[in-house]
Every structure is written in C-alpha cells, then in structure tokens.
Amino acid sequence: MILADLAPSEMRRRLSGPGLRVRLGPVAVQIRSPFASVASAIALHYAEHDLLDPSAFADFRVSVDPPFGARRFVGKQALFKFDGMANFRPLPATQAFPLLEWGLNWCVTSQCHQYLIIHAAVVERGGKALLLPAPPASGKSTLCAALVARGWRLLSDELALIELGRRSVVPMPRPISLKNKSIGAIARFWPDAAIGDVVPDTLKGSVAHVRPPGDSVRRGGEAAVPAWVVLPRYAEGEATELAALSKGEAFMQLVDSAFNYSVHGRAGFETLADLVDACECRAFTYGGALDEAVGAFDDLVKT
Amino acid sequence: MNGNRTWRALAPEAIASRTFDDELVLYNDVTGSTHHLSVLGRSVMLAVLAHPCGVALDALVRRVADDSGIDADDALAQSVERTLAELSELRLVTPTI
Numbered sequence: 001m002i003l004a005d006l007a008p009s010e011m012r013r014r015l016s017g018p019g020l021r022v023r024l025g026p027v028a029v030q031i032r033s034p035f036a037s038v039a040s041a042i043a044l045h046y047a048e049h050d051l052l053d054p055s056a057f058a059d060f061r062v063s064v065d066p067p068f069g070a071r072r073f074v075g076k077q078a079l080f081k082f083d084g085m086a087n088f089r090p091l092p093a094t095q096a097f098p099l100l101e102w103g104l105n106w107c108v109t110s111q112c113h114q115y116l117i118i119h120a121a122v123v124e125r126g127g128k129a130l131l132l133p134a135p136p137a138s139g140k141s142t143l144c145a146a147l148v149a150r151g152w153r154l155l156s157d158e159l160a161l162i163e164l165g166r167r168s169v170v171p172m173p174r175p176i177s178l179k180n181k182s183i184g185a186i187a188r189f190w191p192d193a194a195i196g197d198v199v200p201d202t203l204k205g206s207v208a209h210v211r212p213p214g215d216s217v218r219r220g221g222e223a224a225v226p227a228w229v230v231l232p233r234y235a236e237g238e239a240t241e242l243a244a245l246s247k248g249e250a251f252m253q254l255v256d257s258a259f260n261y262s263v264h265g266r267a268g269f270e271t272l273a274d275l276v277d278a279c280e281c282r283a284f285t286y287g288g289a290l291d292e293a294v295g296a297f298d299d300l301v302k303t
Numbered sequence: 304m305n306g307n308r309t310w311r312a313l314a315p316e317a318i319a320s321r322t323f324d325d326e327l328v329l330y331n332d333v334t335g336s337t338h339h340l341s342v343l344g345r346s347v348m349l350a351v352l353a354h355p356c357g358v359a360l361d362a363l364v365r366r367v368a369d370d371s372g373i374d375a376d377d378a379l380a381q382s383v384e385r386t387l388a389e390l391s392e393l394r395l396v397t398p399t400i
Contacts, residue, residue: 252339269321
C-alpha cells in the first residue's frame with residue numbers, strides 16, 4: 001500500500017494523532033504534524049512511497065508541531081522534534097514542510113552511521129550511478145532535477161548513502177529541494193514536474209520541492225554501483241564544460257563533503273578510495289543551459 | 304643540508320594509502336587526518352614508507368630523482384628537505400637522528 005491509497009482524512013488523522021509511518025529508502029519514519037501545509041505537501045511529494053502499518057517499527061519518530069511555552073505567542077511557529085526532543089530553533093509556521101525535510105536530513109546524517117554519507121546528489125542510468133558532490137549554491141539539485149526530468153533515476157538529491165566496504169549507493173528517493181531561480185528554471189524545463197508550494201523567506205531564500213518520479217520511488221530498494229564522480233559548479237552565463245578532474249582532487253572533495261567520514265576512520269578512507277578508484281572523475285561547469293547540461297551527461301554515459 | 308640525516312614514517316602501521324596516477328592520498332589513524340600529496344610528496348612519502356627503519360636524505364634524493372627522471376642536484380635536495388619538513392609537520396614522518 002502506498003500513501004496515495006490512503007484517504008486524505010485518514011492521512012490527516014494519523015498525522016495529527018498516532019503518526020503516519022512511511023518507508024524512505026532503507027529507513028522507516030513516523031511523522032506527526034497538525035499543520036495542514038505539511039499534510040498537503042506529504043500527500044503530494046510522498047504519494048508513491050510505501051505506507052507502513054501504524055504498529056510497524058519506526059527508525060525515526062519525528063514531529064513538526066507548534067511550540068509550547070512562551071514561544072507559542074511569538075507568531076505562528078513550527079518546531080521539529082526527533083524522538084520528542086527539539087534540537088533546533090522553531091521557524092515560521094509557513095516553513096513547516098521544508099523544516100520537516102531539513103529535519104529528516106539531519107536524522108539520516110546524524111543517525112545512519114551504517115553508511116558513509118556524502119552531501120551529494122545521486123542519479124542512475126543503466127545500472128551506473130553518478131555522484132554529484134558539491135557545497136550549497138553549486139547547482140547540484142538543479143542539475144539533479146534536470147537529469148531526473150530526462151530519465152535518470154533519482155537515488156537522492158542530497159544524501160549519498162555509501163555502503164561501507166562495498167562500492168554501492170543505497171537510494172533514498174525523496175523530494176528534490178529547489179531554491180530561488182532554480183524553481184522557475186526547473187518549472188520551465190520540466191513542465192510535468194509536480195512542484196509544491198514556493199515557501200519564501202527561508203534561510204536559504206525561496207524553497208520549493210519536486211515530487212520524486214514514481215519509478216524512482218518504486219525502485220527505492222535497488223542499490224547502484226557508482227561509475228562517475230562529477231563536481232558541479234553553476235556560474236551564470238558560463239559555457240557548459242565537462243573537464244578532467246584528478247582522482248586525488250575528487251577524493252578530497254568527497255572527504256570534504258562527507259557528513260560522517262571521521263566516524264568511520266580507516267574504513268571510510270578505504271571505502272572512498274575504492275569508490276574513486278573505480279569511477280571516472282570530472283569537473284562540470286554550467287551556466288544555466290539545462291538541455292546542454294543533460295546532453296553532456298548523456299555523452300558521458302556513451303563513452 | 305644534512306645528507307646523513309635519516310627519516311622514517313612516524314607510525315607506518317597507522318597509515319593507509321592509495322595511489323591515483325601521480326597522486327597519493329593518505330589516512331593517518333593516529334591523527335584522524337586525510338592528506339592529498341602531489342608528485343614530489345608522493346615520491347618522498349612512498350620512499351620513506353618503503354624503509355621502516357629509516358632512510359638517509361641522500362638516498363631519498365636519489366630515489367626521487369630516479370622516480371622523476373631528473374638530476375639529483377642541490378635544488379632537488381632542498382625540495383625534498385622542504386617536503387620532509389612539511390610531512391613532519393603533518394606528523395607523517397620524523398627524523399631518526
């Protein structure tokens with residue numbers, strides 16, 4: 001059973017009461033929230049995800065609620081909690097769904113140490129995975145959305161889950177997070193994309209999410225073998241270029257982009273070294289021409 | 304330059320390394336640090352790791368010259384010595400005498 005099979009009234013009841021349990025790749029999550037904006041965004045973005053029985057084990061129990069105490073009088077706010085604990089400051093209630101997404105990212109990066117976790121988008125074609133590690137504002141998610149729009153399978157737009165000691169990336173297909181100008185760019189490039197409400201004035205600017213394709217969600221149990229590591233860089237107006245990148249530089253970029261490399265010590269080093277050893281490495285610059293960008297990656301697959 | 308001075312890896316059992324073409328990446332269990340060495344650093348570090356009991360600076364310079372196909376002159380010796388000093392600061396190598 002998937003979330004789309006659940007009546008909207010039952011979804012709201014679970015979210016407001018015992019919690020809605022869904023499978024997100026390798027983890028089961030219980031979500032609670034009374035906010036209507038969260039319910040409607042979950043209905044849109046997680047429609048194809050597996051719905052779990054209310055009594056099923058949940059790896060994470062999260063909630064986005066109005067805060068208690070004096071803060072409840074400071075405008076309308078939303079507070080993310082993990083296992084009942086609030087680790088973050090509340091945000092305006094209009095940001096309740098992005099807050100849930102950021103909170104879930106935090107849960108994965110701080111808890112899922114069975115994986116080496118890289119801040120990277122991951123897409124797959126022909127059984128081979130493309131890793132796009134990059135700092136914020138590099139155009140990683142925009143590029144990821146453009147590739148997914150043209151048939152690449154989404155594993156994640158944010159978190160590459162690398163199995164330790166194995167050259168394998170585990171999918172966690174969730175909504176693709178777009179910011180500012182990239183929202184309009186993807187809306188034009190991918191007219192069929194299911195893009196949620198634009199939430200303005202967040203710490204990252206305006207934010208909107210794109211629903212992951214149903215095929216990517218249904219194949220959420222299929223790991224992929226990394227074949228390419230490409231460092232994207234968005235530079236407005238610059239020409240599209242896929243250039244050589246030394247494996248040593250690619251390796252260090254992955255180390256810098258890893259959330260929990262230091263947790264794994266030598267095992268993390270060996271896992272990343274094996275990965276880089278087996279991958280082609282490139283640096284990619286693009287100035288916003290998404291058709292050209294996708295074409296460059298299609299050419300990479302053919303070589 | 305003290306050509307008789309010998310150098311060894313500070314904790315060879317704690318170092319994991321991987322060579323990518325001309326580059327070397329290292330992980331040091333003792334410090335938890337990861338390092339990316341380019342051509343000269345790679346050549347010097349691999350030569351030191353190949354001699355657990357220590358290797359004299361003169362021998363290191365000759366080894367690097369052989370690896371690189373260049374003359375073992377004073378300029379190279381100074382470069383090797385500077386590289387050793389940098390590797391020492393990173394707690395990867397140490398002088399033995």
